[in-house]
Amino acid sequence: MTQSMHVVRDVRLLPCISYAPAVTAGADDMLSCDLMIRGGTITDILPAGTAPPAAPVMIDGKGRILLPLFADIHTHIDKSFIWDRTPNPDGTFAGALGAVERDREAFWTPDDVQARMEFSLQCAWAHGIGALRTHLDTIGAHGDAVWPLFRELQARWSSRIALQAVCLVMLERYCDSAAAAAMARTVAETPGGILGAVIMHDNATSERLDVLFDLAEQYDCDLDLHVDENGFADTTALELIADKAISRKSTRQIVCGHCCSLARQAPGRQKEIIARVRDAGISIVSLPTCNLYLQDRSAGTTPFWRGVTLVHELADAGVPVMFASDNVRDPFFPYGDYDLLDVFSRAVRIAHLDSPIGNWPQAVTTRPAQLMGRNHILRAGGAADFVMTGARTMNGVLSRPSSGRQLVRDGKLITPTLPHYDDLPIGISGETVRNSLQS
Numbered sequence: 001m002t003q004s005m006h007v008v009r010d011v012r013l014l015p016c017i018s019y020a021p022a023v024t025a026g027a028d029d030m031l032s033c034d035l036m037i038r039g040g041t042i043t044d045i046l047p048a049g050t051a052p053p054a055a056p057v058m059i060d061g062k063g064r065i066l067l068p069l070f071a072d073i074h075t076h077i078d079k080s081f082i083w084d085r086t087p088n089p090d091g092t093f094a095g096a097l098g099a100v101e102r103d104r105e106a107f108w109t110p111d112d113v114q115a116r117m118e119f120s121l122q123c124a125w126a127h128g129i130g131a132l133r134t135h136l137d138t139i140g141a142h143g144d145a146v147w148p149l150f151r152e153l154q155a156r157w158s159s160r161i162a163l164q165a166v167c168l169v170m171l172e173r174y175c176d177s178a179a180a181a182a183m184a185r186t187v188a189e190t191p192g193g194i195l196g197a198v199i200m201h202d203n204a205t206s207e208r209l210d211v212l213f214d215l216a217e218q219y220d221c222d223l224d225l226h227v228d229e230n231g232f233a234d235t236t237a238l239e240l241i242a243d244k245a246i247s248r249k250s251t252r253q254i255v256c257g258h259c260c261s262l263a264r265q266a267p268g269r270q271k272e273i274i275a276r277v278r279d280a281g282i283s284i285v286s287l288p289t290c291n292l293y294l295q296d297r298s299a300g301t302t303p304f305w306r307g308v309t310l311v312h313e314l315a316d317a318g319v320p321v322m323f324a325s326d327n328v329r330d331p332f333f334p335y336g337d338y339d340l341l342d343v344f345s346r347a348v349r350i351a352h353l354d355s356p357i358g359n360w361p362q363a364v365t366t367r368p369a370q371l372m373g374r375n376h377i378l379r380a381g382g383a384a385d386f387v388m389t390g391a392r393t394m395n396g397v398l399s400r401p402s403s404g405r406q407l408v409r410d411g412k413l414i415t416p417t418l419p420h421y422d423d424l425p426i427g428i429s430g431e432t433v434r435n436s437l438q439s
């Protein structure tokens with residue numbers, strides 16, 4: 001049976017995340033288009049007003065902006081949504097580490113973790129995320145249990161969100177060769193599995209990085225690292241990682257997240273390090289909401305550093321820069337909802353990504369998608385998966401990121417609903433559990 005044609009009429013696309021050679025950009029640098037949809041595919045992108053009049057209209061966009069699906073390349077779905085039962089007592093990084101450890105010990109049964117991971121994906125799905133990479137705490141009993149849980153989730157969600165996972169351990173964990181090999185096997189057995197580590201100035205050594213890079217090559221895995229999540233002014237691990245990738249002529253994909261302390265180096269050093277990062281082919285993920293919350297925090301003092309890495313300078317040097325959610329409603333960051341448009345809206349304010357917005361919309365859509373092996377560019381022949389915003393200008397989109405959003409998935413207009421907090425596992429509704437933790 002032939003699938004019928006539909007039209008998404010009069011929408012505007014951003015040239016940096018779309019391919020529509022038949023359409024000329026207007027004075028506002030937007031592409032006013034009609035999208036022809038057949039089944040789950042965009043068959044053509046035409047100038048607005050030129051779609052065949054007989055084609056049934058799926059959406060009349062009235063000039064609103066249409067975006068590709070988002071790709072959230074740095075998350076922690078196994079930690080999410082524990083804030084109400086185990087908040088961070090003082091809002092610091094150390095406070096977050098301790099709180100997560102307490103919560104993990106007390107509550108992280110497979111049922112609890114599975115339910116919170118599922119809830120996370122339901123939120124992400126409802127917000128238009130089509131690809132998501134999560135770090136998974138890979139320690140103790142949880143480390144053994146979480147990977148099979150993730151693989152089950154990955155298979156069950158495969159038609160909705162493409163999932164990847166990274167093992168999250170301190171770099172020194174790789175020095176235990178038997179444990180490291182077992183972990184690498186688990187990662188490598190997981191489709192798209194990636195080796196990860198937390199690396200800072202005080203645990204980064206050339207020898208440890210060699211062990212990690214050796215394992216990545218042996219098990220054919222890419223690397224996604226938590227790097228320099230601090231504000232120390234005189235040193236970075238990022239440079240050591242870049243030097244290692246260059247000296248080893250590594251062909252692995254290397255993503256470094258956070259890299260906050262790069263912003264605190266002397267200007268000359270910043271330039272040198274950025275050049276090494278570029279030469280090493282490293283991509284950078286900034287986690288602006290989490291960094292704003294944790295960095296430069298000290299009780300009774302007003303923060304003045306925004307916590308983010310040098311996103312403009314990195315991008316200007318040719319380093320791929322992305323933004324992602326990071327932690328959601330856990331002791332590292334008490335807010336968020338797996339809404340990458342909301343994160344981007346905040347990133348624009350935090351890091352001055354506007355005036356002009358330029359290619360920055362790539363940083364939460366097509367660029368992370370590409371690193372995850374996906375093509376989210378809106379184009380003829382591409383999947384009819386996209387996000388209809390509620391505004392005609394990017395200023396409107398960024399001012400009301402959560403308003404008026406519609407989703408088209410697999411060529412169908414859908415209205416996903418966010419899961420209710422009541423659907424979270426027992427014990428995430430506040431007082432009862434906090435009391436039980438204290439007793």
Ligand SMILES: [Zn+2]
Binds near residue numbers: 074075076226257327
């Ligand atoms: Zn993280």
